[in-house]
Amino acid sequence: MQTEVQSRDVFYVSDGTAITCQTIGHTVLGQFPFSVNQQTFPFIENEDKVEDVVKEIERSYNQSGEKPLVFFSMVIPEAKQRLLTANALFYDVLDTMVNLVEKDLNLEAKPKLQRSHSVGKDHEGYFDRIAAIEYTLAHDDGVSLKGLEEADLILLGVSRSGKTPTSLYMAMQFGLRVVNYPFIDEDIAKLRLLPQFEIHRHKLFGLTIDASRLTEIRSNRLAGSDYASAAQCKTELNSVESLFRREAIPYINTSNMSVEEISTRILERTGLKRRIF
Amino acid sequence: MQTEVQSRDVFYVSDGTAITCQTIGHTVLGQFPFSVNQQTFPFIENEDKVEDVVKEIERSYNQSGEKPLVFFSMVIPEAKQRLLTANALFYDVLDTMVNLVEKDLNLEAKPKLQRSHSVGKDHEGYFDRIAAIEYTLAHDDGVSLKGLEEADLILLGVSRSGKTPTSLYMAMQFGLRVVNYPFIDEDIAKLRLLPQFEIHRHKLFGLTIDASRLTEIRSNRLAGSDYASAAQCKTELNSVESLFRREAIPYINTSNMSVEEISTRILERTGLKRRIF
Structure with missing residues (x-):
């Protein structure tokens, strides 16, 4: 055979x-x-x-x-x-x-030498894209909370819930300016919304993830650590999810989602539009 | 009419x-x-x-x-x-x-519910992609030169020649680990290759750009500055290009290229392959 x-x-x-x-x-x-x-x-x-x-x-x-x-x-x-x-x-x-x-x-197409992934003569979209990437990098992982008025979106979530890759993808492919802010261990016990976010409430969006998947992802980084333990992951996720609910922040569970799926779901839920194609 | x-x-x-x-x-x-x-x-x-x-x-x-x-x-x-x-x-x-x-x-296709932008059941490619993004972020803009042995590529060029967006794109879409290192004003007069790069010569790749385009891009950021002046741009580009030639570092001119084009040209010239699709 x-x-x-x-x-x-x-x-x-x-x-x-x-x-x-x-x-x-x-x-x-x-x-x-x-x-x-x-x-x-x-x-x-x-x-x-x-x-x-x-x-x-x-x-x-x-x-x-x-x-x-x-x-x-x-x-x-x-x-x-x-x-x-x-x-x-x-x-x-x-x-x-x-x-x-x-x-x-019943129309004739005019083939363009300039194709899907080329820069227009007027550099249309070029600066938007670069500016979005820069803004997003400067606001990755809570590094800076300045200039939030220019943000299209503010992502919240525990460490390893997918904030950074999602932010960069949305900047690179959609031309959006994304801030992301992590809840760290010290915040977890008395979790609250930062006062800086109050007037930008409409831009807030939460990422959560199954505890088992979070343990897997964190173990891939720091196997055997407290940080990666099932107990720690559960505690963090419970308190973050209850914050999202308490503050009426929309959120999605990113387990088993690719960066493309997470980003598209966020557009769908928030009504944000791609700025570039 | x-x-x-x-x-x-x-x-x-x-x-x-x-x-x-x-x-x-x-x-x-x-x-x-x-x-x-x-x-x-x-x-x-x-x-x-x-x-x-x-x-x-x-x-x-x-x-x-x-x-x-x-x-x-x-x-x-x-x-x-x-x-x-x-x-x-x-x-x-x-x-x-x-x-x-x-x-x-003469074969029948089996449609997959799992489509182009979804995560495989075994999270195939997921960790590679995330690891590439993290590595690349940690090695953006000369921040760190540790762990160069894990790099797939080391991009060199003056400020605003396209290094950061290209590095992030190649990490996100190709799954490659990219270091990028800027030549700053203070280096320009006595430009030389960092000793750390010597044993990784085969990974080095240069980005250059037309002086007029660089002036345009820098002016968009800091209009009227020395940094954006035509003279400064020319001086920096001349000395960086002559370093590339002297050290036999392959390089391309990124003027009028999209991030996709730059990234693809680099794969073409270096023979590097996409790790993810």
């Missing part, structure tokens, strides 16, 4: 960063029962580079006897045509969708 | 974060000559929520007299079927591609 665990060669090819090709290809292929050997070719923006990719594809085909899968996005017509001559299965990650929209709306 | 600047309602709908729907929809629509009013509906995972979205779609159709565009990804079959009954133009951002792969490979 033969096992059927196959493996396929996969290429992500773009005249841009190929990040969108990777994202889509990776998610699509995750639904198929084979493993992948993946290679990424970004910035394939001239003939020589296309020739190199075509060579790699042909090598893969000759070695494996199977056409590799190519998830691609190419704006330059000549480069795209040349790529498509190679022995492969091709998936155009953007144009497939663009063509459907064109048909439905 | 009527102007033809139209506007269309656009919905991003998903039983996950809808981040992939937004990314694809936004890029696709950027190629069409109309503006968009966009709304995002993440976590549409039960009947009630689907009904709410359908109502919003119907409201948009009734108000505008035009079918809105819906970029969606729904794993739950019943929810998907109900969504598709609304008066809209539908674009399935993942299944469109999944179906093409199924046909080509």
Whole structure:
């Protein structure tokens, strides 16, 4: 009896960063029962580079006897045509969708050399993003509580509940200015809202987490410590959650959530909008 | 004569974060000559929520007299079927591609409830990502030069050349541990490589930038300062670039590049691979 665990060669090819090709290809292929050997070719923006990719594809085909899968996005017509001559299965990650929209709306698309992850000529969004990252870094982990009036969001929670990665993700990907403030051991017994937060109540949002998951995460950092003990985690979470309820601060449980999920749930609950795309 | 600047309602709908729907929809629509009013509906995972979205779609159709565009990804079959009954133009951002792969490979895909931006049951990648973010934060802006042996990459450059956003992006999205170290004014006159970096030479990578762009960025922060002056920017960049050349440190010019482009160019030049997707 033969096992059927196959493996396929996969290429992500773009005249841009190929990040969108990777994202889509990776998610699509995750639904198929084979493993992948993946290679990424970004910035394939001239003939020589296309020739190199075509060579790699042909090598893969000759070695494996199977056409590799190519998830691609190419704006330059000549480069795209040349790529498509190679022995492969091709998936155009953007144009497939663009063509459907064109048909439905009876409108012609104008391909842009400037793609999803490039900076506009006017640097549109660039400064917003950098400013959001800087603001968020300067207000990480309770380091500073100055300039709260500029904050879009103030995250509260115990150590390791996901505040820092969530804050940085929301700054980087959504362009939002996020303050995060940890409740530390000394606060826990007599937990109260800092007076500085009073006039910014509408910006407050809490993160909590299952005690067992918190123990796991903290143990990964400081195994065997009081800090990571189940008892300590439970005490901290109980008093923080009762503060959230007492003060009517909206909060979510981040156990088993990725940073993307936590960030999106926060937008959903607060009504905040992404500033950048 | 009527102007033809139209506007269309656009919905991003998903039983996950809808981040992939937004990314694809936004890029696709950027190629069409109309503006968009966009709304995002993440976590549409039960009947009630689907009904709410359908109502919003119907409201948009009734108000505008035009079918809105819906970029969606729904794993739950019943929810998907109900969504598709609304008066809209539908674009399935993942299944469109999944179906093409199924046909080509003559294989059936198994849709996963666990999508691109969720945490695996075994928290696969979770700790790598968090550890990379923490390491990178702890080594931002020359704060610490301890533990360089754990670094994947050491970024060098003048203030405002893009080191911090690039480091954080590479940690967050690629799972890489990045140190960044600034050359400050006092170093510039007698610029040399820190002895600590000697045994990690293979990890060094330089960022530079056009003097005019650096002046613009610094002025945005401290208008009229010496720090932002064209003369100061030129002096710093000249001496840093000559250090890069003298020490054979690979470097790129980040002017007009997004954080995604800088990060991808660095992977390309160094051969480093993404650790997470």
